[in-house]
Amino acid sequence: MTAPLDQLLTAWMPQQRWYPAKGRGVGVRLLATRDLPSDEAGVRVTVHVVGLDSGDRFDVVQVPLTYRTDSPADDAAVLGEVLDPDGEHAWASDGPHDPAFVAALLRDMERPASRPAPRPVRSRVLRGEQSNTSVIVETDHDPVIVKVFRSLHPGQNPDVEVLRALDGSEQVPGLVGWSSGRWPDRHGAETSGHLAVATEFVADGRDAWREAAEAVAAGDDFTERAHSLGLATATLHGALATAFGTTPADDATRARLRDALRDRVAWALSSTDALTRFRDALTRRADDLRVERIPALQRVHGDYHLGQVLHSPTRGWVILDFEGEPLRPLAERTRPDLALRDVAGMLRSFDYAAGQVRVESPDRGAAADAWAGRARDAFCRGYAAGSGHDPREDAELLAALELDKALYEVVYEAGNRPAWIDVPLSAVERLVGAASG
Numbered sequence: 001m002t003a004p005l006d007q008l009l010t011a012w013m014p015q016q017r018w019y020p021a022k023g024r025g026v027g028v029r030l031l032a033t034r035d036l037p038s039d040e041a042g043v044r045v046t047v048h049v050v051g052l053d054s055g056d057r058f059d060v061v062q063v064p065l066t067y068r069t070d071s072p073a074d075d076a077a078v079l080g081e082v083l084d085p086d087g088e089h090a091w092a093s094d095g096p097h098d099p100a101f102v103a104a105l106l107r108d109m110e111r112p113a114s115r116p117a118p119r120p121v122r123s124r125v126l127r128g129e130q131s132n133t134s135v136i137v138e139t140d141h142d143p144v145i146v147k148v149f150r151s152l153h154p155g156q157n158p159d160v161e162v163l164r165a166l167d168g169s170e171q172v173p174g175l176v177g178w179s180s181g182r183w184p185d186r187h188g189a190e191t192s193g194h195l196a197v198a199t200e201f202v203a204d205g206r207d208a209w210r211e212a213a214e215a216v217a218a219g220d221d222f223t224e225r226a227h228s229l230g231l232a233t234a235t236l237h238g239a240l241a242t243a244f245g246t247t248p249a250d251d252a253t254r255a256r257l258r259d260a261l262r263d264r265v266a267w268a269l270s271s272t273d274a275l276t277r278f279r280d281a282l283t284r285r286a287d288d289l290r291v292e293r294i295p296a297l298q299r300v301h302g303d304y305h306l307g308q309v310l311h312s313p314t315r316g317w318v319i320l321d322f323e324g325e326p327l328r329p330l331a332e333r334t335r336p337d338l339a340l341r342d343v344a345g346m347l348r349s350f351d352y353a354a355g356q357v358r359v360e361s362p363d364r365g366a367a368a369d370a371w372a373g374r375a376r377d378a379f380c381r382g383y384a385a386g387s388g389h390d391p392r393e394d395a396e397l398l399a400a401l402e403l404d405k406a407l408y409e410v411v412y413e414a415g416n417r418p419a420w421i422d423v424p425l426s427a428v429e430r431l432v433g434a435a436s437g
């Protein structure tokens with residue numbers, strides 16, 4: 001049966017992992033539509049920008065579709081029969097699954113000077129992602145990964161902004177191109193922002209989370225890799241400081257830091273009951289935060305953990321995903337911050353690798369904790385070798401940032417993986433305990 005596009009989208013979008021309005025009743029509004037030149041006969045490639053209005057919230061998402069006059073081969077990606085933007089009967093498919101969209105998008109992208117447009121040969125959508133849709137593309141040259149942003153925000157997407165600023169740096173994937181679009185906001189004012197980014201695909205890269213999880217399970221040493229990751233992290237921070245500048249910290253920074261921890265405590269306590277037994281200790285900890293020295297503020301990664309880095313035998317460490325913590329408003333995620341926040345994130349991640357063993361086989365918990373202790377120590381030593389400063393010298397600040405991250409993680413796990421919630425909860429217990437004891 002042929003349906004109008006908004007009806008089809010209203011039924012299809014909530015089933016997608018990236019849908020940001022799960023559980024909320026929304027009005028679906030088509031905000032903008034742009035065709036990309038297609039080189040396949042009978043295929044129309046269209047990028048729709050769609051507003052999801054639930055009264056108190058207004059999310060904007062990108063839905064690229066291809067329209068074919070004949071029923072397409074890949075059933076899994078078909079939304080259904082629809083009237084296309086000209087009112088003609090067509091089959092609509094989810095763009096990232098359709099090579100016609102991928103080719104049209106790559107041709108349409110802006111690119112760094114001297115980089116030719118890659119010509120796709122084959123493509124496949126990466127499975128398991130939550131907030132975006134990424135497509136791995138074999139091309140006439142090197143493989144490329146295209147990240148199609150689903151939730152759109154006005155202005156620069158942090159991934160595009162950082163990769164453009166750091167292009168040529170060994171610690172991040174090479175930039176292939178990016179695309180932008182325009183749409184009216186909920187009040188009808190014209191806005192624009194990034195829609196997608198394409199980068200070098202590190203084909204021999206292994207997810208560091210998987211490497212670490214395997215190592216801790218097998219009792220294998222990880223200190224060499226943790227050391228070189230610390231060094232790569234310090235190099236990344238140096239490159240970010242050069243590209244975006246630094247701001248010296250002052251008394252106002254000190255006050256903001258304490259307010260930020262208080263806000264995080266209040267947000268976490270109101271988001272989940274799991275923290276109730278720590279209420280008093282957490283409130284005291286935030287009120288009592290005293291930090292002597294605060295390093296200069298700078299652009300940081302913002303959601304740094306083992307799942308954000310690849311280990312490649314040919315390229316070394318490659319750091320991904322500069323979009324910051326997905327549960328935080330975008331405007332906050334790009335503000336100058338403490339590089340130490342990323343260090344704290346990675347230290348938490350080593351604890352997570354041990355924590356998942358603790359959850360699954362409590363009898364191996366002590367060995368896993370010792371593994372994490374060695375990895376954390378090696379990471380800090382590597383960071384010191386790269387930056388000239390051991391992060392553990394700022395012990396009070398580092399512990400506060402680890403606590404801040406652990407609180408975020410408790411809320412994240414409560415919403416996403418309740419079976420893992422004890423991993424960050426035990427860190428909260430340790431970190432408030434250490435402060436009061």
Ligand SMILES: Nc1ncnc2c1ncn2[C@@H]1O[C@H](COP(=O)(O)OP(=O)(O)O)[C@@H](O)[C@H]1O
Nearest residue numbers: 129131132145173199200201202205307320321
């Ligand atoms: N340049 C790349 N090379 C190889 N794999 C990549 C690359 N970029 C992303 N990936 C893979 O895709 C996953 C998701 O990418 P990421 O940028 O973190 O997207 P998201 O913000 O949706 O989590 C990564 O964990 C990694 O496995």
Ligand SMILES: O=P(O)(O)O[C@H]1O[C@H](CO)[C@@H](O[C@H]2O[C@H](CO)[C@@H](O)[C@H](O)[C@H]2O)[C@H](O)[C@H]1O
Nearest residue numbers: 209303305306307325326345348349352409412
């Ligand atoms: O999806 P993102 O990569 O942007 O990050 C979110 O999901 C992460 C889980 O995949 C979550 O990370 C937490 O779990 C990791 C193990 O799966 C662990 O290595 C991290 O240290 C821990 O924070 C991340 O917090 C969340 O923003």
